[in-house]
Amino acid sequence: MAIRITQNQISGNFQSDVQSIYSKLAKSQQQLSDGKRISTPSDDPFGTGQVLGFDRQLAEVKRFQANVSESIGYLGSADSALDSVTSALQAIREKATQAANGTYDTSARAAIATEIQQLKEVVRDGLNAKYGDSYVFSGTATNTEPFPAPANTYMGTANVIARRVAQGQSVSINVPGDAIAGPNGTNVLDMIDQLVTDVTAGNSAGITTGLGQVISFTNQALDVRTQRGARAARLETTQTRLDLTEERLTSARTDVADVDASEAYVKFTQQQSMYQAALAAGTRIMQTSILDFL
């Protein structure tokens, strides 16, 4: 016996077929309108895991980028502070060289001593420089002035500030004040004080020793500046790398999470014609029955 097909079966099949095409159409429409291939984990469980991973890495990279650009700014302000320190030391050196000449009388030496004394405060100001609200050369004691006047004692710590530029990788961005100025008791400020005393007293041997120390402190400060400059250059390379990483991660995330618009549109059009065909065929066959011919 041939299979009996009844009207109810045809209309039931029609309904479930149209329903299934229509729900696919709705899914495509939703993907086209919000541009997301994955809106719930079940759309692509493995892809969802990847997307969460990309989001995590992107959040990290954004922090690394912020850290790098902030660090570059920080190093810049440290550099200009050190620049004022080295030029002050330069000036002190010139003054001390004049005083060592021996042709100056007491009052002239006193005048030079006063100038050196003032230049000492320029050095101090440079060492007490701030970036935002933080002291740049007080190690990790960023709330504490490293060389508070009138004493010459370093009040900061010997620890450095560091920032993360990759997972498990940090760069130190500051140099503790005592590493530039030398240990307490014999640091650059103490040395200048000694120089002032020697200049006032006309102690030419002392002035010569002092001059040597000024040169070595200047060189030390210049070394630090060179180091910082190299670090800033490296951070700029890191910044470029991080920008590339961000770009790569963003495009990888898009590949997984977002809809390929042209592909989605082609699919949508296919489903649309399937839908129309199903409707056309269904309505035509359901309208016909033996009653039309009796």
Next chain:
Amino acid sequence: MYKSTFMGLNTALRGVLAQQAAMDVTGHNISNISTDGYTRQRAEMTTSPAWSNASAMSQVTPGQMGTGVEVLRLERLRDAFIDANVRQQFGNQADAQTMVDQLKQVEAAFQEPGDTGVSALMNDFWSKLDAVASNPDSTPARQAFAEAANALANGFNQVASDLQNVANQSDARLNQTVTDINDISSRIASLNAEIHKAIDHGQQPNDLLDQRDLLMDDLSKLVNFTSTENAFGEVTITFPDTPSVAIVDPATTGGWTAITRANIDNAFTTGGLIRGQAHADEQLYNNVIPGYLGQLNTLVADFVAGVNTAHAAGFDLTGTAGGNIFDPAGVTAATIQLDPANNIATNSNLIAAASSWTMPSGEAGNGANARTMLDTVRYAAQVALGGQTWDNYYTATITAVGAASSTAQKTLTSADSLVDLATARRDQVSGVSMDEEMSNMLRFQNAYNASARVMTAMDDLLDQLINRTGRVGL
């Protein structure tokens, strides 16, 4: 011995009556073409008992004389095997449908991938901690981290409560299912009684049987069951609890037995309940959702302990050794919160970013402990999580939720097509076809007309006999 003069009239009359009955059945079929659960019927015709004279004394007649037609019974075209298959598919479909609906809600509870899910909140927690690590002396950075930590705790709380809601829905629906099953049982029991009576009176209670089959279809969407039919047309329905419960049994008073939630729970535990909405709800309520909640709780317990320990290794902005970030007692997703005894949200100085604290000036700019948390602690393989990091464990949970939901959707698609197939098979046997009924109608109509014509012809014969025979010469 001769046969009755009027026998032919009766034969024609039987024909007329039988065709009319068949026509009535056709009308009934056509009227019920859209009735749910209707089974097409057919008037089964047979020749009526033949007339013969078996007396040894009588003149032998050629064979038995046919007396026409009669309607033997109104046959109901139904196949019990197909019904069993349809009900199995109904059970699978309802099971899959419930699973899909509830798992979609589970996915919605996690809000992944998105800006409000735990994953995004977790990323924000670590990003804000990195901002503290970079600028430990910045109060705004500290406050932002405290807020992110609080938002993360709230995010876990929200997922836990949304998941619990989904579980509670299944729980409530299971209680509703008990009521529904008992309602169906009592209605089947009263139909059983009516069917028995009708059969006792020699009738064929087709429409009652349809109603009962429809109720059994409904029952099959809730739970799986077994049924048997006795000689009086009554069904016995057995619920697969251990020991089994005859929820419909004509032998008991009232004909049915109520079940309780305990029966459903026990049937699920002992493995008898394998299909239907109740099975999916039991699975969601007992296994699936507690499973996801359990994974979240494992993660939260390990995360709270790990973060607190790492944080305590540092020094806060007053130089005191670090306290807890999260309440050490809140070790489930529902209860995780900032430690009220050491609340970093009200006093952001309590965040222990520094790895050391050198006196007299302190180390406000030391973010090394925060960096250790970011570089090492965050990426540490956690023993409690099977060697996975917190991030990966959470991602694996989301992937598992997505895979479960996607599998359920595929199961539902195949269950849908199997239901279509099974109901189509049933419809092939039991469904009303308009074309068939209309052509039957023509057939019966013609047969009726022909029988009536025979009757007219007989009438003419009798007229000839009665009115014109023996009137010679009148």
